Amino acid sequence: MLVYLTKRILYTIPIVLGVSLVCFLLVHLAPGDPLVSVLPPDASEDLKQQLLVIYGFDRPYWEQFLRWVGRALQGDLGYSIASGRSVTTEVLRAVGNTLILASVATVIGFFFGLLFGFVGGYFRDSWIDKTASALAVVGVSVPHYWLGMVLVIIFSSQLNWLPPTGAGPGASSDWQPDWAHIRHLILPAVTMSVIPMGIIARTIRALVADILSQDFVQALRAKGMGELGVFLHIVKNAAPTALAVMGLQLGYLLGGSILIETVFAWPGTGFLLNAAIFQRDLPLLQGTILVLALFFVLLNLIVDLVQSLLDPRIQRS
Amino acid sequence: MSAPIVKVSNLTVSFLGGPSPICAVNGVDLELEAGETYALLGESGSGKSVTLRALMRLNPEKKTRVEGSILVGGQDVMALSRTELQAFRGKTLSMVFQEPALALDPVYTLGQQIAEAVAIHEGVSQAEGRKRALELFERVRIPSPERRLDAYPHEMSGGMRQRAMIALALACKPQVLLADEPTTALDATVQIQILLLLRELQRELGLAIIFVTHDIGVAVEVADRVAVMYAGRIVETGSVRDLIRNPSHPYTIGLLRSRADGALQKGARLETIPGSPPDLANLPPGCPFAPRCRFAIDACQTTTPEPVTIRDGQIVRCLRVGELEAV
Numbered sequence: 095m096l097v098y099l100t101k102r103i104l105y106t107i108p109i110v111l112g113v114s115l116v117c118f119l120l121v122h123l124a125p126g127d128p129l130v131s132v133l134p135p136d137a138s139e140d141l142k143q144q145l146l147v148i149y150g151f152d153r154p155y156w157e158q159f160l161r162w163v164g165r166a167l168q169g170d171l172g173y174s175i176a177s178g179r180s181v182t183t184e185v186l187r188a189v190g191n192t193l194i195l196a197s198v199a200t201v202i203g204f205f206f207g208l209l210f211g212f213v214g215g216y217f218r219d220s221w222i223d224k225t226a227s228a229l230a231v232v233g234v235s236v237p238h239y240w241l242g243m244v245l246v247i248i249f250s251s252q253l254n255w256l257p258p259t260g261a262g263p264g265a266s267s268d269w270q271p272d273w274a275h276i277r278h279l280i281l282p283a284v285t286m287s288v289i290p291m292g293i294i295a296r297t298i299r300a301l302v303a304d305i306l307s308q309d310f311v312q313a314l315r316a317k318g319m320g321e322l323g324v325f326l327h328i329v330k331n332a333a334p335t336a337l338a339v340m341g342l343q344l345g346y347l348l349g350g351s352i353l354i355e356t357v358f359a360w361p362g363t364g365f366l367l368n369a370a371i372f373q374r375d376l377p378l379l380q381g382t383i384l385v386l387a388l389f390f391v392l393l394n395l396i397v398d399l400v401q402s403l404l405d406p407r408i409q410r411s
Numbered sequence: 412m413s414a415p416i417v418k419v420s421n422l423t424v425s426f427l428g429g430p431s432p433i434c435a436v437n438g439v440d441l442e443l444e445a446g447e448t449y450a451l452l453g454e455s456g457s458g459k460s461v462t463l464r465a466l467m468r469l470n471p472e473k474k475t476r477v478e479g480s481i482l483v484g485g486q487d488v489m490a491l492s493r494t495e496l497q498a499f500r501g502k503t504l505s506m507v508f509q510e511p512a513l514a515l516d517p518v519y520t521l522g523q524q525i526a527e528a529v530a531i532h533e534g535v536s537q538a539e540g541r542k543r544a545l546e547l548f549e550r551v552r553i554p555s556p557e558r559r560l561d562a563y564p565h566e567m568s569g570g571m572r573q574r575a576m577i578a579l580a581l582a583c584k585p586q587v588l589l590a591d592e593p594t595t596a597l598d599a600t601v602q603i604q605i606l607l608l609l610r611e612l613q614r615e616l617g618l619a620i621i622f623v624t625h626d627i628g629v630a631v632e633v634a635d636r637v638a639v640m641y642a643g644r645i646v647e648t649g650s651v652r653d654l655i656r657n658p659s660h661p662y663t664i665g666l667l668r669s670r671a672d673g674a675l676q677k678g679a680r681l682e683t684i685p686g687s688p689p690d691l692a693n694l695p696p697g698c699p700f701a702p703r704c705r706f707a708i709d710a711c712q713t714t715t716p717e718p719v720t721i722r723d724g725q726i727v728r729c730l731r732v733g734e735l736e737a738v
Contacts, residue, residue, distance in 0.1 A: 309513035312469055316508075317528040317579065318501035320494075330518050405518060406563040 102398060106391050113387040114166070118159050121380050149175070149377075162380065171381035176373040181381035184366065189385060191261055192355070192362030195282055196347040203287035203347075204294060204340060211298025212332075216325060218303050226295060233292025239353040242285040246357070249281060256281050259359040282358040286351060290343035297339045301332045334405040341397030345390045414485075416619050417443035417466070417587055422479035424458070424465050424643075432476070433691045435461040437643040439479075440718075441621075445586065448613060448620040450630035450651075452666075453640035456688055459623045462640075463589050466621070467500055484586050502532045505585040509592040511572035515564040521575045522560030528582040547578035551608060570601035574608065581612065587619045594629060606632050627666060631655065636724070639663050642689050642699035649725030659727045661704045698730065706731055 133142060146152045150161065165172065171181035210226035217223050250258035257278050305311065305328050314324050355364035363382055370379040424436040436458040443449050451459040464470045465477055468488060481488040484503045491499055508514035516524060525547060526540025535543075541560065548556030551574040564572055573593060580588060590609065594602040610633055613620055624630050630637050631651050638648040639662060647660035658664045665684040686703035689695055695702065701711040708731065716728045 309508055309510060310516045312464075313506070313508055313514040314516065316467055316469060316500055316506045317582070318497045318499070318531050319527070320497050320531075323527075323531070327516055327519070331516070406520075407517060407565055 098402065099399065102395060106395055109391055110388065111163075113391065114163055114384055115159065117380055117383045117387060118155075118162060121376055121383070122155060122158075166381075166384065171384070172377035174370075174375055174378040176369075176375045176378070181377050184378060185363070185381050185385050188361060188363045188366040188382070191360065192348065192364065195279065195286065195355075195360055195362055196344070198279055198283040199286035200290065200344055200347055201287075202283060203290035203343070206287070207291040207294025208298060208336070210291070210295035211336075212302055212325075212329065214295065215299040215302025215306070216328070218299075218306070223299070227299065230292045230295035230299070233288045234296065235292075236288065238285055238289060238351070239357050241288060242282070242354055242357040245281050245285060261361050282354055282360050285358075286347060286354050290340075290347065293343060294336070294339055298332060298336055301335050302328055305331050330404075334401045337397055337401055337404070341393055345393045348386075348389050348393070415442040416445045416484055417441070417621070418480075418482040419462075419466070420480050422462065422465060422477070422481065424461050424470060424478075425476050426470075426474055427476060428474045429692065431692045434694055435643055435691055436465065437694070439640075439643070439645055441638060441645065441648075443587070443619050443621060445619050446613070446617045447636065448610075448622060448634045450622045450624060450634035450637045451640055452624060452627060452630045452637055454625055454688065456691065457640040458643035459640050460591055461643075463506070463591055463621060463623050466589060467504055467506060468496060469506075498532070501528055501580075501585070502583045503585060504587045504589065505580040505583070506589040506591065507573075507576050507580045507593045510596045511576040512564060512569065512596070514576060515572065515579075517564055520561050520563055521567075521579075525560075525575075525579050525582050528579060532583040543582065544578070547581060548575070550581070550612070551575070551578045553578070569597050570604060573597060573601075573605050577605075577608065577612070581616070584616070585618070587621065588613075590620060590622045592623055592625070595624070595626075602629070603632075609633060627670060639666070642694065643691065644699065644728060645726075646700065646729070647725070647727045649722075653722065653725045657722075657725070659721055659725065659732055660700075660729050661706050662700050698728075 133145065143152075150158055153161075162172070169182060171185065173179065174181055174184060177184070207230075210230055214223040214226035214230075246258045249256045258281070261275065261278055311324060311328070314327055319327075352364035352368050354360070355362045356368050359365065363386060367379065367382050369375070370382060419439060419441045422436055422439040423434070425432040425434045435456075439458070439462055441449065441462075451462065453459045461470065466481060466483065466488065468477075468491070470477065477489070479489075483499075486495075486499060486503065488496075488499070515521070519527075522541055522544045525544035526537055529535055529540040529543050530537070544560055545556055548559060553559050553571055553574050559567070559571070559575070564575075567575065573596075577593075593609070594605050597605060606629065609620065609622075612618065620633070622630070622633055634651055636648065636650050637654050638645045639654075639660065640646065641662050647654065647658070647663045654663065655667070658667050662684070665682075668682040669684060684703055689699050689702070695712065697710075697712045697714050698704070698707070698716050701707040704711065711730055714730060716730045716732075718726045718728050719732050720726050721732060
């Protein structure tokens with residue numbers, strides 16, 4: 095187990111390096127001038143050159159990359175061109191906000207996804223299954239930014255129950271666990287939870303139906319096990335696959351949804367990315383993408399490890 | 412003769428849900444004494460496995476219609492409530508499945524699966540259940556049993572898995588063991604070992620066994636009595652000896668002739684039974700074997716033959732049984 099653990103962790107190093115290279119290249123290969131947003135339109139050529147040197151954009155790409163990686167290893171992702179603030183600080187604050195939104199959405203989405211999936215799969219073709227499946231299909235198919243806007247129209251404009259945008263009263267971007275802030279959280283979290291709910295419900299339903307058709311379920315009944323016991327066996331059989339799907343979904347959610355965060359003006363990573371792209375703020379863009387990519391790597395690592403604990407068929411050595 | 416431990420009368424099982432019901436079992440009668448081994452022989456779709464599952468009420472309840480009476484150890488299986496049924500399954504009657512790789516839960520160790528069965532029926536602790544599992548593993552002669560208890564099904568060979576499956580089936584000391592083609596998924600050499608093991612356990616524990624197989628050789632090896640099934644009916648039943656020496660139903664005769672062993676010379680053609688089994692959703696009115704039977708007469712197409720006892724214990728369902736004996 096320890097060997098597997100070490101190996102699996104060591105494997106992440108080349109992945110992280112590759113990911114950071116791709117981040118760097120993607121941003122630099124895109125056309126356009128990074129300084130255009132900070133320079134006045136009538137700036138002199140001299141000033142432009144000066145700034146290029148200050149930001150290091152005059153260096154060859156490989157040198158820029160190595161410097162960036164070297165600093166990133168020390169926790170320094172550079173400074174935002176647009177705001178001049180430290181990218182690390184900006185990203186971490188955004189990550190915090192996204193985490194709050196994502197974890198609430200995760201709890202809602204996973205709960206209903208698992209519930210619909212297991213119940214639908216177990217009582218296949220019953221009315222419960224049909225209702226759950228219909229909800230799941232809607233969840234997967236509805237464009238979530240549209241759903242977000244519809245929810246805003248209903249609950250904010252018409253009923254006036256919940257605030258339409260922002261993370262807290264007075265456009266504050268620092269989250270507090272009080273009712274005023276929770277009110278801001280409800281609509282985006284519900285909107286965000288719909289996708290994982292649908293995907294998980296559908297995957298689990300198919301999985302449970304498949305497990306139910308296997309011989310061992312009949313064998314469990316043949317040894318006198320009650321339906322609750324049989325159900326628990328099915329849950330344990332479904333767990334590794336369920337976890338893999340959930341891990342992936344969690345990754346997507348933690349990445350922050352650009353669309354949802356933009357619709358609700360939620361100051362998270364998606365919102366930050368959006369801003370960075372429109373302002374051509376290279377350091378901010380690179381830094382945000384890198385942090386998000388690292389999240390995925392870390393999450394996959396955790397899912398892999400938990401899976402190998404649950405399913406004996408996954409090689410542990 | 413004591414009262415039979417299993418008594419099935421006029422069992423019919425049909426599967427609903429399709430465009431027309433599929434009549435998998437059409438009036439099966441069977442009786443089994445304690446300590447007796449009874450083989451149900453037949454080709455795929457002849458209703459032998461369905462009969463076996465009906466004894467445990469394992470066929471999906473909503474999609475199946477089961478009629479007739481089933482008595483096992485004095486209990487009326489058809490009348491058992493949900494909880495009674497759970498107490499009955501695995502305790503009075505237990506089952507060995509065809510493919511142990513599929514019939515064992517892949518994410519639990521073998522020890523856990525056996526201990527679980529013991530816990531269900533005797534309410535003992537995990538440690539107690541594990542002790543029982545160890546005894547059973549020794550009994551079915553799994554080498555290094557202590558270590559194998561912690562093995563998962565995929566870590567064992569096919570033969571070992573089937574031994575573990577048998578250990579699981581015997582966990583709560585059942586009176587009757589149902590074996591659904593327990594050797595079909597195994598190599599020929601391992602098959603013999605498993606058959607010998609079953610026979611030995613049967614003798615030691617006084618088990619009654621109903622053994623389903625499509626292999627005459629296997630049936631002869633293990634059984635005291637054999638019932639040949641065709642299209643959901645038992646067409647002939649008798650002791651192994653009578654059935655081999657004096658097969659009286661044309662289907663049994665055909666089966667015995669179509670074996671490859673015996674004096675088959677090189678170049679000689681293997682005798683076969685022409686045609687294929689009838690559609691169970693649309694059974695012919697008369698004898699279901701008539702379309703394939705070379706002895707069939709017009710009456711066979713319209714009249715369902717009743718069982719005829721031709722000698723002590725040998726019963727045949729064929730209209731021409733008297734005439735054929737002379738042939």
